[in-house]
Amino acid sequence: MTLLSVRDLTVSYPVRGPLAGWWTGQKRFVDVVCGISLDLAEGTTLAIAGESGSGKSTFARALMGLTPFRSGSLIFDGKAPFPARGRPARAYLHQVSMMFQDPVASLSPRRTIGALITEPFRIHRPDLRNLEAEAKRLLVLVGLPADFAQRYPHQISGGQARRVGLARAVALNPRLVIADEPTAGLDVSVQGEILNLMARLQAEQSVAFLMITHNLAVVRHMSDRTAIMYMGRIVEEGPTDRVFASPAHPYAAALIAAEPSSLPGHHRHSAALKGEVSSPLHRPDGCAFHPRCPAARPLCSATAPLPQVSASGALVSCHFPLQRTPDQ
Amino acid sequence: MGRLGLCLVLILLVAAVFGPWLAPFDPFLIDVSAKFHPPSFPHLLGTDNLGRDILSRLIAGSWIAMGVGMSTVLVALVLGLILGLIAGYGPLWLDYLLMLVLDAIYAVPTVVMGLTVVTLLGPSLTTLMIVVIVILVPGYARLARTATLSMKSEEFIVALESLGASRARIILVHLLPNIAGPILIVASMDIPTVIALEAGLTYLGMGVPPPTPSWGRILQEGFAQIGDAPWIILAGGLP
Numbered sequence: 259m260t261l262l263s264v265r266d267l268t269v270s271y272p273v274r275g276p277l278a279g280w281w282t283g284q285k286r287f288v289d290v291v292c293g294i295s296l297d298l299a300e301g302t303t304l305a306i307a308g309e310s311g312s313g314k315s316t317f318a319r320a321l322m323g324l325t326p327f328r329s330g331s332l333i334f335d336g337k338a339p340f341p342a343r344g345r346p347a348r349a350y351l352h353q354v355s356m357m358f359q360d361p362v363a364s365l366s367p368r369r370t371i372g373a374l375i376t377e378p379f380r381i382h383r384p385d386l387r388n389l390e391a392e393a394k395r396l397l398v399l400v401g402l403p404a405d406f407a408q409r410y411p412h413q414i415s416g417g418q419a420r421r422v423g424l425a426r427a428v429a430l431n432p433r434l435v436i437a438d439e440p441t442a443g444l445d446v447s448v449q450g451e452i453l454n455l456m457a458r459l460q461a462e463q464s465v466a467f468l469m470i471t472h473n474l475a476v477v478r479h480m481s482d483r484t485a486i487m488y489m490g491r492i493v494e495e496g497p498t499d500r501v502f503a504s505p506a507h508p509y510a511a512a513l514i515a516a517e518p519s520s521l522p523g524h525h526r527h528s529a530a531l532k533g534e535v536s537s538p539l540h541r542p543d544g545c546a547f548h549p550r551c552p553a554a555r556p557l558c559s560a561t562a563p564l565p566q567v568s569a570s571g572a573l574v575s576c577h578f579p580l581q582r583t584p585d586q
Numbered sequence: 587m588g589r590l591g592l593c594l595v596l597i598l599l600v601a602a603v604f605g606p607w608l609a610p611f612d613p614f615l616i617d618v619s620a621k622f623h624p625p626s627f628p629h630l631l632g633t634d635n636l637g638r639d640i641l642s643r644l645i646a647g648s649w650i651a652m653g654v655g656m657s658t659v660l661v662a663l664v665l666g667l668i669l670g671l672i673a674g675y676g677p678l679w680l681d682y683l684l685m686l687v688l689d690a691i692y693a694v695p696t697v698v699m700g701l702t703v704v705t706l707l708g709p710s711l712t713t714l715m716i717v718v719i720v721i722l723v724p725g726y727a728r729l730a731r732t733a734t735l736s737m738k739s740e741e742f743i744v745a746l747e748s749l750g751a752s753r754a755r756i757i758l759v760h761l762l763p764n765i766a767g768p769i770l771i772v773a774s775m776d777i778p779t780v781i782a783l784e785a786g787l788t789y790l791g792m793g794v795p796p797p798t799p800s801w802g803r804i805l806q807e808g809f810a811q812i813g814d815a816p817w818i819i820l821a822g823g824l825p
Contacts, residue, residue, distance in 0.1 A: 319744075322747075324748055345747075345750075351749065352750070355749065356748045358741050358744070359741070360741050363740060364742050364745040365745075366764075367742070369759075369760070380755075381749055381750050381755070426749075
């Protein structure tokens with residue numbers, strides 16, 4: 259069953275200050291996220307991958323109502339939680355939570371861990387009295403000793419702070435957790451622990467994860483479906499194994515091919531992308547990827563491609579999707 | 587240096603709290619026969635034009651100085667913190683409005699502000715305290731606002747917003763403890779400034795009305811007799 263359904267979500271930032279364009283009456287906008295549509299089924303994981311600046315984090319913030327979106331719609335569990343203006347409905351924030359990129363910075367520095375992980379209860383469940391027991395339960399749930407409740411954020415390590423962030427995110431038994439780079443800044447063994455913990459929580463509580471990352475190994479390991487973003491658009495979205503086995507969009511193919519191989523001596527054939535990501539201020543006409551695309555043809559610079567089903571069953575936004583994997 | 591400072595502060599505090607028991611004479615006691623006594627025993631710092639013991643008046647004045655100093659700074663601190671937090675974290679139009687008003691107050695010179703308020707409300711201890719609070723609040727509000735602005739885009743505030751925390755909760759529970767530290771230090775250093783300000787305004791006749799013993803009033807009264815009884819103004823300038 260579809261839990262979250264996003265249609266044509268666009269996030270734009272106005273160019274320069276609030277007075278820009280007051281004389282001409284026109285405001286210029288930069289589309290950081292432009293027209294994202296995706297569906298997330300209950301209890302599954304969708305990973306959004308893409309390079310820095312592709313709009314992944316902005317999209318995540320927009321889903322939490324932290325950044326207003328200019329157009330588009332969002333349906334969660336059959337309801338539209340966003341009013342025309344302002345912050346989303348409280349019931350929505352009760353069921354959706356977010357893990358932030360920087361685990362230590364996302365914890366209020368003068369509050370104890372115990373107070374921090376029970377913060378969601380203080381906001382959404384003021385009727386609950388025994389917060390200490392809840393804190394203990396959550397700490398045990400994420401594999402931290404119960405006496406951590408008395409510590410302060412600066413007294414714990416990055417991996418422990420990540421666990422605290424996860425505990426806070428799942429405190430209210432949410433149905434969707436948006437995880438922004440859940441493994442950023444952690445060493446590989448701690449990354450593994452966090453991911454296993456997330457997988458276990460998903461199995462136990464059937465929580466859906468929307469994971470933002472640029473670590474393709476994490477994507478492959480964790481997610482049921484994968485969406486590849488480029489300049490604020492999803493260029494390819496489909497079941498993870500199929501997207502990785504035979505990426506149809508040239509950008510997705512290049513991204514996956516650029517991932518280091520774990521086999522010694524084995525080098526994938528990879529055609530490194532030329533050039534830089536275009537500035538969102540001067541978005542290329544047609545397909546935003548065409549200036550860097552090895553397979554670009556005149557049509558690509560003229561019209562933007564619409565999503566179509568590729569040979570592997572993924573949705574791909576490309577006029578000339580690849581038919582073969584780059585390995586072959 | 588630190589110990590010397592501590593000793594001085596302790597002397598003042600003891601004088602303020604235990605003044606009624608320490609003072610050798612009643613600070614209001616008028617003894618015309620003993621007027622203009624130079625410093626000697628039993629009037630250690632001499633007497634003024636009405637024969638009141640200056641040491642006793644100084645000790646009694648320390649209560650006013652301390653009381654006015656601490657209570658006004660405390661009230662101004664609370665007001666300034668609240669206004670600064672609201673300006674820094676609240677809606678933009680409110681920020682503009684508050685800063686406009688506070689900067690306007692800030693722009694008026696202290697003495698002019700004092701004159702205006704005293705003219706409107708009449709000289710009294712309450713008026714004096716209102717003047718001092720009005721003068722102090724904009725500074726604290728600015729400090730609090732700047733600290734709030736630099737903190738409001740920190741990830742932990744964004745994380746709280748994502749949890750659905752109300753603005754009041756974010757301001758009181760999470761922003762306040764993080765910005766209060768530096769402002770508390772500034773406020774504690776303002777207490778002596780306020781005491782000097784109180785003495786200054788009283789000296790100009792805008793503060794505590796007679797016969798209340800205040801340091802500024804002793805100076806003012808002493809100034810009139812500077813030629814005949816210089817010890818009055820010297821003693822008044824002692825604290």
